[in-house]
Amino acid sequence: MHNKTIAEISRDLAAGEYSSTEITTDLLARVKDLDKGLNSFITVTEEQALAQAKAADERRAAGNATPWTGVPMAHKDIFCTKGVLTTCGSKMLSNFEAPYDATVVENFNNAGAVSLGKTNMDEFAMGSSNETSYFGPVKNPWDTDRVPGGSSGGSAAAVAARLVPGATATDTGGSIRQPAALCGITGLKPTYGRVSRWGMIAFASSLDQAGTMTRTVEDSAMMMNVMASFDKKDSTCVERDVPDYTSTLNDSIEGMTIGLPTEYFRDDISAEMQQQVRNAIAEYEKMGAKVKEISLPNTHLSVPTYYVVAPAECSANLSRMDGVRFGYRCEDPKDIEDLYCRSRGEGFGNEVKRRIMVGAYALSAGFYDAYYKKAQQVRRLIKNDFVEAFKDVDVIMSPTSPTPAFKFGEKTDDPVAMYLEDIFTIATNLAGLPGMSVPCGQVNNLPVGLQLIGNYFDEARILNAGHKFQQATDWHLKAPQGIE
Amino acid sequence: MEWEVVIGLEIHAQLATKSKIFSGASTAYGAEANTQACAVDLGLPGVLPVFNEEALRMAVKFGLAIDAEIGLKSVFDRKNYFYPDSPKGYQTTQLHHPIVGMGHIDIELDDGETRRINVTRAHLEEDAGKSVHEGFSGMSGIDLNRAGTPLIEIVSEPELRTAKEAAAYFKKMHSIVTYLGVCDGDLSQGSMRCDCNVSLRPKGQEEFGTRTEIKNVNSFRNVERAINAEIERQMDILEDGGVILQETRLYDADKNETRAMRSKEVENDYRYFPCPDLLPVIIDQDYVDAVKETLPELPDAKKARFENDHGLSATDAAVLAANRDLADFFETAAKIAGDYKLTANWVQGDVSAALNRLEVGINELNITAEQLGRILQLIKDNTLNNGGAKEVFNALVEGKGDDVDGLVDSLGLKQVSDTGAIEEIVAQVLVDNPKLVEGYLATPEEKRGKAMGPFIGLTRKAAKGVNPQVVMEVLKKKLEEL
Numbered sequence: 019m020h021n022k023t024i025a026e027i028s029r030d031l032a033a034g035e036y037s038s039t040e041i042t043t044d045l046l047a048r049v050k051d052l053d054k055g056l057n058s059f060i061t062v063t064e065e066q067a068l069a070q071a072k073a074a075d076e077r078r079a080a081g082n083a084t085p086w087t088g089v090p091m092a093h094k095d096i097f098c099t100k101g102v103l104t105t106c107g108s109k110m111l112s113n114f115e116a117p118y119d120a121t122v123v124e125n126f127n128n129a130g131a132v133s134l135g136k137t138n139m140d141e142f143a144m145g146s147s148n149e150t151s152y153f154g155p156v157k158n159p160w161d162t163d164r165v166p167g168g169s170s171g172g173s174a175a176a177v178a179a180r181l182v183p184g185a186t187a188t189d190t191g192g193s194i195r196q197p198a199a200l201c202g203i204t205g206l207k208p209t210y211g212r213v214s215r216w217g218m219i220a221f222a223s224s225l226d227q228a229g230t231m232t233r234t235v236e237d238s239a240m241m242m243n244v245m246a247s248f249d250k251k252d253s254t255c256v257e258r259d260v261p262d263y264t265s266t267l268n269d270s271i272e273g274m275t276i277g278l279p280t281e282y283f284r285d286d287i288s289a290e291m292q293q294q295v296r297n298a299i300a301e302y303e304k305m306g307a308k309v310k311e312i313s314l315p316n317t318h319l320s321v322p323t324y325y326v327v328a329p330a331e332c333s334a335n336l337s338r339m340d341g342v343r344f345g346y347r348c349e350d351p352k353d354i355e356d357l358y359c360r361s362r363g364e365g366f367g368n369e370v371k372r373r374i375m376v377g378a379y380a381l382s383a384g385f386y387d388a389y390y391k392k393a394q395q396v397r398r399l400i401k402n403d404f405v406e407a408f409k410d411v412d413v414i415m416s417p418t419s420p421t422p423a424f425k426f427g428e429k430t431d432d433p434v435a436m437y438l439e440d441i442f443t444i445a446t447n448l449a450g451l452p453g454m455s456v457p458c459g460q461v462n463n464l465p466v467g468l469q470l471i472g473n474y475f476d477e478a479r480i481l482n483a484g485h486k487f488q489q490a491t492d493w494h495l496k497a498p499q500g501i502e
Numbered sequence: 503m504e505w506e507v508v509i510g511l512e513i514h515a516q517l518a519t520k521s522k523i524f525s526g527a528s529t530a531y532g533a534e535a536n537t538q539a540c541a542v543d544l545g546l547p548g549v550l551p552v553f554n555e556e557a558l559r560m561a562v563k564f565g566l567a568i569d570a571e572i573g574l575k576s577v578f579d580r581k582n583y584f585y586p587d588s589p590k591g592y593q594t595t596q597l598h599h600p601i602v603g604m605g606h607i608d609i610e611l612d613d614g615e616t617r618r619i620n621v622t623r624a625h626l627e628e629d630a631g632k633s634v635h636e637g638f639s640g641m642s643g644i645d646l647n648r649a650g651t652p653l654i655e656i657v658s659e660p661e662l663r664t665a666k667e668a669a670a671y672f673k674k675m676h677s678i679v680t681y682l683g684v685c686d687g688d689l690s691q692g693s694m695r696c697d698c699n700v701s702l703r704p705k706g707q708e709e710f711g712t713r714t715e716i717k718n719v720n721s722f723r724n725v726e727r728a729i730n731a732e733i734e735r736q737m738d739i740l741e742d743g744g745v746i747l748q749e750t751r752l753y754d755a756d757k758n759e760t761r762a763m764r765s766k767e768v769e770n771d772y773r774y775f776p777c778p779d780l781l782p783v784i785i786d787q788d789y790v791d792a793v794k795e796t797l798p799e800l801p802d803a804k805k806a807r808f809e810n811d812h813g814l815s816a817t818d819a820a821v822l823a824a825n826r827d828l829a830d831f832f833e834t835a836a837k838i839a840g841d842y843k844l845t846a847n848w849v850q851g852d853v854s855a856a857l858n859r860l861e862v863g864i865n866e867l868n869i870t871a872e873q874l875g876r877i878l879q880l881i882k883d884n885t886l887n888n889g890g891a892k893e894v895f896n897a898l899v900e901g902k903g904d905d906v907d908g909l910v911d912s913l914g915l916k917q918v919s920d921t922g923a924i925e926e927i928v929a930q931v932l933v934d935n936p937k938l939v940e941g942y943l944a945t946p947e948e949k950r951g952k953a954m955g956p957f958i959g960l961t962r963k964a965a966k967g968v969n970p971q972v973v974m975e976v977l978k979k980k981l982e983e984l
Contacts, residue, residue, distance in 0.1 A: 104548075253552055254778075334580050337590060337592055343546075
């Protein structure tokens with residue numbers, strides 16, 4: 019049963035093949051069995067999941083089920099869930115129970131989905147390997163000596179290991195697409211403003227966006243149908259109709275123009291990696307798509323720009339974790355100064371502290387113009403690159419990450435090498451565009467991801483392109499050894 | 503050496519919105535601690551601010567009232583600092599693009615002159631919560647009810663030259679915001695607070711001296727006293743050849759002195775940057791024009807009208823125009839009475855005295871403008887004399903009735919001016935008091951004026967409301983006839 023996709027489970031539940039309680043019980047047992055080795059969950063909400071499943075079965079019996087009623091899934095532990103721990107992968111929030119649900123969580127609850135729990139992640143979504151989590155690293159189901167990517171490594175690993183057919187995730191600089199690529203699954207980061215950020219613990223507010231982790235593009239479209247909504251509680255959420263993303267999946271892509279940015283096919287990316295992506299492009303050409311070389315000339319500025327903007331915003335966003343009202347508080351503080359210093363010193367991990375310091379520095383008097391202001395100006399240039407490119411092409415394609423999954427500890431002592439993991443994904447966040455990663459091949463038995471970048475609010479088109487690829491290939495069906 | 507004082511004020515005025523600037527929680531004052539703080543006000547992880555448009559409307563209204571440029575694009579920034587009553591670790595405010603730009607107000611000085619004071623800017627921001635240091639042995643309590651209450655911070659140019667001017671400026675701002683209804687102006691509840699920047703420089707010198715900032719002064723009187731205390735302190739130091747440290751100080755009203763706050767709190771680098779959770783606030787001229795339509799007559803215009811149209815003195819007009827409720831009360835009463843001067847005297851006399859005695863505002867007084875107008879109308883048509891009018895006024899204030907004409911009747915205050923009727927009453931008084939009459943007749947001619955007193959009293963006692971003027975004349979005539 020665990021190999022079923024969301025679409026299949028939805029159909030089976032509707033046909034009465036099995037009940038939500040049955041599949042929920044089955045998957046919970048699987049989590050218990052396999053997750054000890056993977057560590058993809060921080061909290062498993064067994065009791066609550068079974069209650070939701072029971073309610074879903076009753077709702078179906080009453081005749082008002084949605085396509086999501088009774089379908090099991092999981093939430094990244096960055097989304098606030100009422101009455102359940104929401105840790106954000108940090109010691110700082112290791113005791114934090116939110117008194118409210120994130121809009122994304124509420125949307126899935128309203129649709130009748132069943133949440134099995136909260137997935138592991140890099141601390142406060144800062145990391146590309148899931149090694150910064152206070153709750154221990156997540157292992158890549160393809161090779162447990164390797165990282166699953168980050169920050170949404172728990173969601174990616176749980177979906178790749180068939181513990182859940184889908185999970186929510188967030189992406190600030192590649193945190194959905196890179197782990198999706200490294201775990202051989204499908205990950206979509208929508209346009210900034212498409213999905214509400216209410217209740218999603220902020221890392222970098224102008225870059226954060228919630229999205230999907232699934233095995234198929236079709237499932238991603240089904241998740242988007244529930245997640246995307248206008249929300250008055252998020253001022254940056256855009257008021258715009260939500261299409262039925264599943265309705266255009268099978269549209270023809272004949273004549274679609276694919277842009278290949280020369281800057282994303284660099285010499286330092288291994289020939290094998292590049293070949294996998296080239297093969298995928300060839301597949302598209304077979305389906306009638308046209309390919310065009312394009313240039314995104316400011317690409318080389320995206321990582322440095324990101325590492326000014328994101329830390330600056332996080333330095334303020336994380337100030338509320340001060341040990342005063344919630345979360346971790348140090349023992350026996352001498353005075354308020356001591357309470358702040360030790361609660362934050364003991365509650366945050368090194369990567370989080372590093373970024374807070376970088377951000378505070380970039381914003382400090384005398385440096386603001388040289389760093390933060392300059393970064394915002396460069397950000398506009400990066401965005402303009404894409405705006406220009408999309409005048410000529412429908413979708414931009416590239417590798418998702420420069421390498422397949424790497425080994426634990428390989429990059430932990432070299433933050434810059436770690437930051438370069440997101441070199442192909444970061445510009446999309448700076449521009450606010452939607453991006454998706456689909457599995458497109460393997461190198462040394464490790465999955466490789468193809469990134470599809472769409473124009474603003476053009477999620478339907480990249481889902482369409484991704485789905486067509488999955489109709490023509492079977493990379494998305496491959497499972498890690500021992501998982502089948 | 504002769505010194506010139508330079509003063510600039512930063513006034514924080516709480517906007518009178520029902521809900522907070524970035525959340526739906528109530529702004530009502532005085533609720534149990536932390537009962538009016540929602541997840542947003544508590545700064546819980548994951549929450550987001552949504553800007554309250556009513557706060558925008560009020561800020562624009564204020565800007566128009568001080569003839570300021572309105573920021574058609576204003577931007578919220580985060581001001582970063584750690585403090586227990588600042589739940590997010592930053593305050594959301596407006597640094598580079600405030601909603602209100604350069605404007606000005608006129609203040610009246612004691613010599614009757616007016617001075618124009620320029621207002622640099624006014625920006626929207628959120629208030630902090632409160633730390634409570636009593637009752638938590640060894641710890642502090644935090645009350646976040648006030649956190650997120652909308653404020654406008656009104657920054658003056660450093661153009662004030664005396665503590666008196668500063669107090670007059672604060673008073674005028676108070677008058678304007680309460681006229682507009684954008685702030686309730688309640689100083690005792692902290693609805694308006696004032697930071698005073700004070701520096702001294704040798705007379706004639708262009709360059710400013712080093713300034714200090716006195717934080718959170720919350721009464722007109724204390725603004726004047728605090729600034730004077732600070733001027734004195736700075737002058738002593740400068741005269742002794744010392745230097746002024748740029749620092750934040752607090753005013754101790756009991757000791758009438760200012761004290762330095764911990765210097766740590768002064769050295770903050772606030773690391774401002776635009777708040778990524780809020781979009782820039784964009785408004786157009788149509789919006790501004792629509793708000794302009796809702797502006798009430800402002801104190802200066804009202805004062806001018808009282809002077810020019812109704813012949814009030816400058817002082818009377820200023821006092822009556824300063825408070826909108828009082829001005830409305832005055833005008834309603836004056837229209838009914840048909841006499842602005844008489845009404846002005848009453849409002850500044852008996853009405854003000856009652857307000858002070860009872861420590862209430864004009865709208866809480868047990869007498870309406872219509873009732874006062876009716877009383878004054880009755881004075882004008884000679885139905886009431888002044889004493890009778892006061893008696894009716896007091897009866898109303900004390901809650902002994904609410905019908906003016908009814909009270910005049912029941913208290914027997916209707917003034918009798920009919921000479922025939924009064925002659926009868928006087929004749930009766932003389933008949934009833936033969937001993938007094940004997941005494942009077944025995945009084946030497948030159949002392950008879952004084953000896954007439956008892957007869958007046960008795961006549962008025964016998965018939966309340968007799969016109970005293972007429973009584974005097976009749977008595978004189980009758981006694982002379984004896």
